Amino acid sequence: MSQYTAPLADFRFVLDDVLDAQAQFARLGHADATPDVIDAVLEEAARFSGSVLAPLNAVGDQQGCRHDPATGDVTTPEGFKAAYAQYVDGGWPGLTAAPEHGGQGLPHLVGTVVSEMINGANLAWGNFPLLSHGAVEALRQHGQDWQREVFLKPLIEGRWTGTMCLTEPHCGTDLGLLRTRAEPVGDDAYAITGTKIFITAGEHDFTDNIIHLVLAKLPDAPAGAKGISLFVVPKFKVARDGSVGERNAVRCGSIEHKMGIKGSATCVMNFDGAQGWLVGEAHGGLKAMFTMMNSARLGVGLQGIGLSERAYQNALRYARERLQSRALSGPKRPDKPADPIIVHPDVRRMLLSVKALTEGSRMLAMHAGSLLDAASHADDAAERERAETLVSFLTPISKACQTEWGIENTYNALQCFGGHGYIAEHGMEQLARDARITTLYEGTTGIQALDLAGRKTASSRGAGLKLFLAEVEAFCAAHEGDGELAADIATLRAKCVEWSELTTGMLQAAAGNPDELGAASWDYLFYSGYVVLAYWWLRARAAARDSSMPAAFKDAKREAARFYFARILPRTLAHAEAIRAGAGPLMALDADSFGD
Template identity: 60%
Template sequence: MPEYKAPLRDMRFLLDEVFDFPARYAALGASDATPDMVGAILEEGAKFCEQVLAPLNRSGDEEECRFDNGVVTTPKGFKEAFAQYAEGGWMGLSADAAYGGQGLPHSLGLILSEMVASSNQSWAMYPGLTHGAMSAIHAHGSEEQKQTYLTRMTEGRWTGTMCLTEPHCGTDLGIIKTRAVPRADGSYAISGTKIFISAGEHDMSENIVHLVLAKLPDAPAGTKGISLFIVPKFLPNADGGVGERNALSCGSIEHKMGIKASATCVMNFDEATGFLIGEPNKGLNCMFTMMNHARLGTGMQGLCLGEASYQGAVRYANDRLQMRALTGPKAPDKPADPIIVHPDVRRMLLTMKAFNEGNRALAYFTAQLLDVAHLSEDAAEREEAENLLAFLTPICKAFMTDTGLEATNLGMQVFGGHGYIREWGMEQLVRDCRIAPIYEGTNGIQALDLLGRKVLGSQGKLLRGFTKLIHKFCEAQAEHPQLKAQVAELAALNKEWGELTLKIGQAAMKNPDEVGAASVDYLMYAGYVTLAYFWLRMAVVARQKLDAGEGEAAFYQAKLATCDFYFKRLLPRTASHRAAVEAGSECLMRLEAEHFML
């Protein structure tokens, strides 16, 4: 298994030099998030992830979760690691101080989650789902519900889930069958079956708080008739502690390709006691708070597993001896050269590096938007941040997970045959990453969301909000002595992005299938342009530091070299995505369904 080391230097580069988190924290009134505090969080979080979580990654994959008559046991060490995590106050890092949290900015929680998931993705699912449930309760729950549930979830004594999917429906939540019947005491009897419930049952906390989508007896048809309910495994007693067992159970756990130490459960609710959260028939709106949180977290998984794979691949490429360099021996004292001298290995490593570091910049920019949306006292500033978040969320989820999967595949490829062997750990990273483009809304759904709802649905307003940032940046850097050619290329693609969108919109007015046909390639085009913007932002800073003679020259030179690689070898993929979009829907829809039959 590759040894994980938190990339603290790269993280600090983004926090301090590119996005100036300290100034933004000060402007938002987050006075506790001092540079010293942030530095301590990074250092201690890195130690926990490197020393506690990473050693459990392979053993957890091999042992998996065990199921016995409704009881789920997590792999050895998982429960103890969670207790240590909770005791260290990590669960409450960004939680509201009113409910026992530390009240630090949300961005710090997201940055911590990068290290957690990079070191052990299966383990990360347990606190990750809890944070999502906490966000929904905090946004939509009553004060009594917040006091009852958030305080204990913040402490790490209780964990949480989100229960959406049913055996007959995934994305199409309007046809769910789970029912909620009102009771005289104000609670509801929840009955139905939910599947694919991450962390639905386990032994790591004393209670599990399920957020369940269900329909009331008089609910309107479709998604307008969905309500959200809190359905705890154990009902809270009078003092808020654990009371009697609720009428719900885990029917089985799934046997999966990856994230095997994360319990993926079938949950049965048999007139279980539930409590309405938010308004009746507005459950989908409440759940979107949690889903958007989860989609950003899922996007991060592409970065996290890509980073872990890159670290393993780099070490191996420097150690593995195979053949001589085409330009002559580079290690004449050895029987062969390390494979890192070969151009194709460089291609793979640089692709991984460019995606990982570009995706990290996108993730941290998005994290900063979360802070503004939650903390800013300026209504206009909050609205702008929320609009940018709405636009970037599907890009984060889909682009980061697709490129993360590409990165983990390349990392395995660097190892050659050894990459396919379980003991090296590289194939596990591929297996663990494969779910990320599927769950929390498949990447195809994210693409439809981006193009159909966010871009065309807003008449281009959300798109313009982001492309305006790129336009202003390109104007400011148009005459940059070393980077102006790349700035001009980004400016041209930014303009083309708007033109491509207009073409799709016009075609969709005649044939709605044009949106579905274009959406995936449109999202990938958007992702490549977005990363080009962030790569240039990093390159401008690196160039400034080098010109001023500040800091580590090798670090900044590497940034510039990787940026150059991205523009020359990865950004050209936009041309093929544009061509696919412009090909339209006819070639996709021409073939009759029966011609797909065997």
């Protein structure tokens, strides 16, 4: 049976020793985010995730969601609805939302930690409230005053949930092809008609109302993505005064049958002249939708970390208990018929790889949470702009790498079980199946790679990269005379120089042949991700020396950092060579010559 315990010690280490979060909270005006309050939040989130959500993880996988074709209703797995009621009673939906809209106003960084716990405990359940936060941000930033007044409080309180309706049967990433239409019907309302697919939590039994944020085109819309508008379309009609009326003309047509996250409802949603209201400017919907997508992409990255953590905990426990063969260097447990498999180098390789990638990803994710706080609350406009640029640059790295590493980590952890990992008894195969979706939804890894190389590097002239490299160099310069860190500082500096050179080379090549950008983007993404994690492991190694954590904890950080630099960072060598190879080896073969 798969189990989950929130890694509170590691969360506290990153908060207190690596990020010095309390200093930032005080500087940004989070007066309520005292150490006692944060500690209480983390303890209660750990209790809720571990005792309420985690036991339902297997239940969701076994039962799945059930769709009634006659009514369009969706019934969630046993225990899911009751767990959501506890979630709402605990005030969790509004943890980081603004107090003026009914939220608690705690930092995004704290919300990041809580989200990882939820994902580690029960990813499928966590998908139901996941997009409500993005809906809140889209309405808060782009909605009309009455829309903020009417929709935000119920969403923040958790009485309603939100969705994001982009994809259509013929149209995924290329939103310019979408066919959903919005016809004006008077009183600033619109009739929305079309079909959306892959809609997470599009229908469920948790709440009385579901608020859909829908991309559609007005009758006078220009062609392509510039003609997209965003509409808020409730399951039950909501008037400007907040009164809830009759059922709207939106219905779940079916739910998908999936290899994983079976406890999460992935819906086909049919809009048949449903009443909707324009959010933001006409034909300006893509900008508003990106507010939701960026939030969701960071959230999905946390799913990869949560799954990795749970997989690691279970593999570590099994490796300590499972007796198999003797250590190559001689018996380690002569009182037993065999040694535990954790003595074997290959098992250690897998465990340390999972540990290094998971804990490194956690530091990156929590850093992104702290940047969101700075972007929202810093007094200085320059600091807000810097934080926005940096988190925008790190978002595709976070989403793609944390989810791809989530697949690698769950598979490595499963491998530690041998044949026992392949069967359902230990719950490892569910984690591996659940992890597979995370690299696909909210933008595939390839889309994240193009976003990083294109919009976040080429179009911005490397603004985010320059900020990140400056931060790395500032840290290295501050520890210039540190003999213990000297070798790793030199390695990291060399990688940063190479990163800059690869970026320049990629952009120069793309100027002559646009295919060069796409050909380099995947390897460029992962080169970037491994260097980013190297920086955070170096910071962790430095922070551990002055930490008040137990000696064994600090020793583990130091050794995990050494392992990362010695055995994982060298992966950048292959990515660098692939980038330098250019588009030729990818584009030379004629499409008809791939085979029958």
